[in-house]
Amino acid sequence: MTGILSLNYQGETRAVCDDHFDETGAQVACLELHGDPTVIEYSHGHACDYDNFWTDDIICNGNEDRISDCQHTAWGNHNCDHTSECIQLYCAAGGPQIDVEGTGRVSVSENNIL
Numbered sequence: 001m002t003g004i005l006s007l008n009y010q011g012e013t014r015a016v017c018d019d020h021f022d023e024t025g026a027q028v029a030c031l032e033l034h035g036d037p038t039v040i041e042y043s044h045g046h047a048c049d050y051d052n053f054w055t056d057d058i059i060c061n062g063n064e065d066r067i068s069d070c071q072h073t074a075w076g077n078h079n080c081d082h083t084s085e086c087i088q089l090y091c092a093a094g095g096p097q098i099d100v101e102g103t104g105r106v107s108v109s110e111n112n113i114l
């Protein structure tokens with residue numbers, strides 16, 4: 001599955017900002033989505049059609065099970081621009097996709113690229 005990395009929080013899905021996000025964060029996202037941290041491809045600097053972000057400056061150390069467990073700014077605080085700071089992610093297919101409903105869960109939205 002390839003798409004724009006997003007977070008579902010309080011019932012609303014918003015993009016994940018690329019500031020400080022790296023390969024380790026991509027691995028945590030794939031683990032959370034599929035139970036497999038293998039990243040086939042990820043890249044910064046994309047436009048996406050979410051018009052907001054839940055959080056920013058996500059820094060993972062690789063021990064987290066969920067993106068929301070990584071260091072990040074307070075919910076709702078960011079300085080990101082959806083025309084240029086979304087993350088495209090392609091995880092290896094492995095394990096079922098988790099239910100994206102719930103607090104701070106990651107999701108990947110296909111066909112969500114401007």
Ligand SMILES: [Ca+2]
Nearest residue numbers: 019056057079
């Ligand atoms: Ca930032």
